[in-house]
Amino acid sequence: MKRLVIDASVAAKWYVDEEHSAAALQLATTDPAWIVPDLFFAEVGNVLWKKVRRGEMEDVDAKEAVSLLYRLEFKVYEARSLIDSALKLALHFQCTVYDGLYLSAAMIEDC
Numbered sequence: 001m002k003r004l005v006i007d008a009s010v011a012a013k014w015y016v017d018e019e020h021s022a023a024a025l026q027l028a029t030t031d032p033a034w035i036v037p038d039l040f041f042a043e044v045g046n047v048l049w050k051k052v053r054r055g056e057m058e059d060v061d062a063k064e065a066v067s068l069l070y071r072l073e074f075k076v077y078e079a080r081s082l083i084d085s086a087l088k089l090a091l092h093f094q095c096t097v098y099d100g101l102y103l104s105a106a107m108i109e110d111c
Contacts (some may be wrong), residue, residue, distance in 0.1 A: 008043030015065035
């Protein structure tokens with residue numbers, strides 16, 4: 001089975017019609033083993049909250065998106081277990097520690 005570390009911004013596009021949503025949905029149909037840091041769920045929730053706040057999405061739709069998200073199966077890494085590596089990667093690549101968490105998970109999973 002194909003394994004993929006998926007960023008929250010990509011997963012949010014499954015529920016919000018915006019640029020690159022079609023590509024994100026196509027990726028979802030490949031049925032890989034999804035791998036995420038635990039931060040992923042808060043990040044997706046925050047994207048949905050922003051959409052509601054800006055009037056780009058109804059709150060009922062945001063709640064439904066979260067419900068649908070929790071029906072999917074994910075291998076979840078605790079940020080605590082990734083933070084040392086994430087910080088090193090962030091410093092080296094000049095990215096956020098948040099992004100470093102995803103990179104760290106990908107390195108552990110060799111994907």
